[in-house]
Amino acid sequence: MTDLTGRRALVTGAAQGLGEGMAATLADAGARVVVADINDDRGAKVAESLGDGHGFVHLDVTDDASWESAVADAIAQLGGLDILINNAGVEITSLIADLDAAHAKTMLDINVLGTALGIKHAFRAMRPNGASGDGGVVINIASVAATIAFPGISIYSATKSAVDRLTRVAAMESAKLGYGVRVNCVYPGLVPTEMGAGLASSLAEAGLFGSPDEAVGAVIEMTPSGRLGTVEDMADAVVFLASDQAKFINGVGLPVDGGLGM
Numbered sequence: 570m571t572d573l574t575g576r577r578a579l580v581t582g583a584a585q586g587l588g589e590g591m592a593a594t595l596a597d598a599g600a601r602v603v604v605a606d607i608n609d610d611r612g613a614k615v616a617e618s619l620g621d622g623h624g625f626v627h628l629d630v631t632d633d634a635s636w637e638s639a640v641a642d643a644i645a646q647l648g649g650l651d652i653l654i655n656n657a658g659v660e661i662t663s664l665i666a667d668l669d670a671a672h673a674k675t676m677l678d679i680n681v682l683g684t685a686l687g688i689k690h691a692f693r694a695m696r697p698n699g700a701s702g703d704g705g706v707v708i709n710i711a712s713v714a715a716t717i718a719f720p721g722i723s724i725y726s727a728t729k730s731a732v733d734r735l736t737r738v739a740a741m742e743s744a745k746l747g748y749g750v751r752v753n754c755v756y757p758g759l760v761p762t763e764m765g766a767g768l769a770s771s772l773a774e775a776g777l778f779g780s781p782d783e784a785v786g787a788v789i790e791m792t793p794s795g796r797l798g799t800v801e802d803m804a805d806a807v808v809f810l811a812s813d814q815a816k817f818i819n820g821v822g823l824p825v826d827g828g829l830g831m
């Protein structure tokens with residue numbers, strides 16, 4: 570089993586879904602974890618469920634000042650920061666012909682700006698002379714949507730392609746400037762979290778499939794492994810990338826999608 574004993578991690582959007590699973594699996598591997606989310610009630614409950622040594626911080630990933638105080642708070646709680654999982658994200662389904670500019674801006678703000686600000690504050694904390702200056706690991710949660718063309722999720726796919734590119738430029742800057750921070754991303758396939766289930770429903774509502782079950786069936790049909798992803802599949806990949814077993818893996822996107830994006 571991968572051992573993250575002594576590592577200190579912050580997971581965004583960890584009040585539910587994939588982030589909650591990633592926080593729990595990082596903790597199981599020995600890391601101390603701060604759960605960060607805009608949803609204080611659920612986030613605090615997840616942190617409590619992890620047990621002693623873990624914590625919660627309020628974070629709105631779209632807000633630079635919120636990041637500044639959340640990272641400082643996490644470092645105060647954990648005594649440092651080695652791992653940032655940029656997981657918070659939103660998906661609002663729409664055909665391009667029905668595009669709502671406000672919805673598009675929400676996705677750009679949370680998925681792209683939120684991830685970029687996370688990288689910014691992780692770099693500032695983890696680079697030499699930062700508040701936790703021993704380097705570290707950043708893992709961004711992109712999506713299989715960055716690697717395929719699926720109808721109904723144009724802006725979401727664009728934001729996840731942006732996360733993919735951000736990852737590579739960030740890894741390059743970190744290396745060139747001697748920050749000692751590896752930066753990678755993962756492309757999860759469809760997982761039936763609140764977001765995943767909501768996507769299946771809204772694809773049907775947009776008239777692209779006869780029902781949510783038909784939408785899910787179409788995704789499974791396109792997936793060589795013949796099933797949806799699980800929270801555990803995504804959390805295991807993140808723990809691997811965060812560990813020293815992945816110490817020479819830098820600036821890549823790892824598909825965790827049963828082959829859907831191949």
Ligand SMILES: NC(=O)c1ccc[n+]([C@@H]2O[C@H](COP(=O)([O-])OP(=O)(O)OC[C@H]3O[C@@H](n4cnc5c(N)ncnc54)[C@H](O)[C@@H]3O)[C@@H](O)[C@H]2O)c1
Nearest residue numbers: 582584586587607629630657658712757759760762764765
């Ligand atoms: N579920 C899937 O099928 C799937 C597939 C590919 C990629 N992803 C990506 O994985 C990540 C997690 O997805 P999920 O399915 O767990 O979603 P989810 O909707 O279940 O959970 C998202 C979490 O992010 C939090 N959040 C939203 N806006 C925030 C903000 N401004 N600041 C801080 N936290 C905020 C929410 O409160 C929530 O706890 C997202 O980036 C998503 O795009 C999900």
